[in-house]
C-alpha cells in the first residue's frame with residue numbers, strides 16, 4: 001500500500017436513532033480536521049439494483065423475501081470495488097447502515113435464521129468500527145411519526161432491535177453501543193472520539209473480511 005488506508009466506519013441503529021444526522025456530522029468533522037472522508041449509505045438507491053430495492057421499500061412493487069434480501073446484499077457487493085479503492089486512497093468511509101441492517105431486517109421476518117441471512121454478506125469489507133445508536137422506542141417516537149415505507153411499524157422495529165442485540169454478541173465485529181438519547185452534540189462527541197481512535201489503529205492494518 002502506497003499510503004495509509006482510510007477507515008471503514010459504520011453507523012447502525014433503529015429508525016430515527018440519528019444515524020444520518022451523525023454520519024453527516026462525522027464526515028464534516030473529519031474533513032475539518034484535514035482528513036479525506038466520505039459518506040455512503042445502504043441501500044444505495046441510485047444504482048439499478050438500488051432502484052428495485054427503493055421501489056420495494058416504497059411499496060410500489062412486491063418482491064419475494066429471499067429475493068429482496070439477496071438484492072440488498074448485491075447492492076453492497078456492487079459497491080465493493082469502489083469502497084476498496086477509496087479506502088486504499090486513504091479516504092475514510094462513514095456508512096449509514098450495512099450488512100447488519102440487512103440481517104436484522106430480514107431475520108425479523110418469519111422463518112429466516114440469522115445464519116441464512118448472514119451468508120451472502122460473508123467476505124464484505126469488514127468495518128473497523130460499528131457504532132450502534134441505542135434509543136428506546138418511546139424516545140424514537142418523540143422524534144416523529146413513522147413514514148409509509150415498508151418495515152416502518154413499531155412491532156416490526158421491536159423484532160429488528162432484538163436481532164441487532166443478537167448480532168452484537170458476535171465479538172469478531174468491533175461493536176460500540178452509543179447512547180443516542182442525548183443531544184446531537186453529545187452523541188457526536190463520542191462518535192468522533194471513537195472514530196479518531198480507530199482511524200489511527202486501522203491505517204496500518206489490511207481491510208478485514210466480514211464474518212470470515
Ligand code: ADP
Nearest residue numbers: 014015016017018019020021022143182183184
Ligand atoms: P435515522 O437516520 O437513524 O433514521 P435521523 O438522523 O434521520 O435518524 O434523525 C431522525 C430525526 O431525529 C430527525 O428529525 C433528526 O433531526 C432528529 N434527531 C437526530 N438526532 C437527534 C438527537 N440526538 N436528539 C433529538 N433529535 C434528534
Ligand code: 2DT
Nearest residue numbers: 042043072073097098101102105106
Ligand atoms: P433508509 O434508506 O431510510 O435507511 O431505509 N434494510 C436496509 C434492509 O432491509 N436490508 C438492508 O440490507 C439494508 C441496508 C432498513 C432503508 C430500509 O431498508 C432496510 C430500512
